[in-house]
Amino acid sequence: MKSKKLSPLAVYLVCAAAIVLLLAADQYTKSLAVQYLKDQPSIELIPGVLELFYLENRGMAFGLLQDQYWLFAMMTVLFLIVMVIVFYKLPKTRRFLPLFAVLTVLTAGAVGNFYDRFLNHYVVDFIYVSLINFPVFNVADIYVTVSVAVFLLLYLLYYKDEDFAFLHKNAKKEESDGWRRTDFGSYTGFWRKTDWSVPGRIFFGLFPFFSAEAFKRRKGFDQRKNAESKQ
Numbered sequence: 584m585k586s587k588k589l590s591p592l593a594v595y596l597v598c599a600a601a602i603v604l605l606l607a608a609d610q611y612t613k614s615l616a617v618q619y620l621k622d623q624p625s626i627e628l629i630p631g632v633l634e635l636f637y638l639e640n641r642g643m644a645f646g647l648l649q650d651q652y653w654l655f656a657m658m659t660v661l662f663l664i665v666m667v668i669v670f671y672k673l674p675k676t677r678r679f680l681p682l683f684a685v686l687t688v689l690t691a692g693a694v695g696n697f698y699d700r701f702l703n704h705y706v707v708d709f710i711y712v713s714l715i716n717f718p719v720f721n722v723a724d725i726y727v728t729v730s731v732a733v734f735l736l737l738y739l740l741y742y743k744d745e746d747f748a749f750l751h752k753n754a755k756k757e758e759s760d761g762w763r764r765t766d767f768g769s770y771t772g773f774w775r776k777t778d779w780s781v782p783g784r785i786f787f788g789l790f791p792f793f794s795a796e797a798f799k800r801r802k803g804f805d806q807r808k809n810a811e812s813k814q
Contacts (some may be wrong), residue, residue: 586678594675599685606690606698609722616709616721625711636711638719641704659697666690674749681737683729692726739782 617698620626620637626633669686699706708719720728 586674586676589675589677589680591675594683595670598670599682601684601687602691602694605688606695609691609695609726610698612722613707613709616707616765620709632712632714634711635709636719638708639705640708640719648709655697655700659694659701660698662693672749676714678746681741682734685734685737688726689730692723692730695723695726696721 599637616635616637620635621636625636654797666686670683673682673686696706706721706723708721708724710721711719
C-alpha cells in the first residue's frame with residue numbers, strides 16, 4: 584500500500600516555518616538567560632536536582648577547538664547543505680512525515696547553536712541538572728538530543744531499509760561503471776563496503792557534528808562553580 588503523496592511546497596513551507604519558530608524560542612530563552620542569569624549566582628529551581636546556571640561555551644566538548652569561528656562557520660554551511668539535500672530527496676508522503684519532523688527539530692537545534700557561535704563567538708548554556716551533574720545545556724541542545732533519540736526509535740521501530748531505497752537508485756550504475764564495494768582504499772570505500780542500513784549511515788554520519796553540543800566544557804563550568812562557592 585502506497586503512502587499518500589503530499590505537496591512538496593507545503594512540506595517545505597511547514598518545515599521552514601517550524602524551524603523559524605523553534606529558533607525564535609531558543610533565542611528568546613537565551614536572551615532571558617543573559618538578562619537574568621549573567622554575572623549572577625545560580626538559581627535553584629528544584630534544590631539538589633535542577634538549577635539555572637549561566638555559562639558561555641566558547642568551544643566544543645571538553646574545551647576543544649577554542650575560538651575556532653571559521654571552522655564552526657564551515658560546519659554550519661556543510662550541515663545546511665546536507666539538510667537541504669536530505670529534505671529534497673525524502674519522498675513527500677505521509678509515511679515520511681515523522682522523519683521530516685525529526686529533521687526539522689534537529690536543524691533548528693543545530694542552527695540555533697551555530698548561529699550563536701558565529702554571531703557572538705560563544706553559546707549560552709543555562710540549564711544544569713545538578714542531581715546527576717549533567718552537562719549544562721540549552722533549549723537548542725534539547726532539540727538536538729530529542730530529535731536524535733526519536734530518530735533512533737523511528738529507525739528501530741518504524742522504518743525499514745526498503746523505505747530508503749530511493750537513495751540507492753544510482754547503485755547499479757556505480758557497479759556497472761566498475762565501482763566495487765570492496766574498495767577499502769578510502770573512507771568512502773569503507774563506508775560503502777560496510778553493510779550499514781541507510782538510517783544508520785545518516786545517523787552516524789551526522790553524529791560527530793552534534794555530539795559535542797550535548798556536553799559542557801568542564802573547565803569553564805568548574806571555574807564558575809568554584810567562584811560561587813568562595814563567595
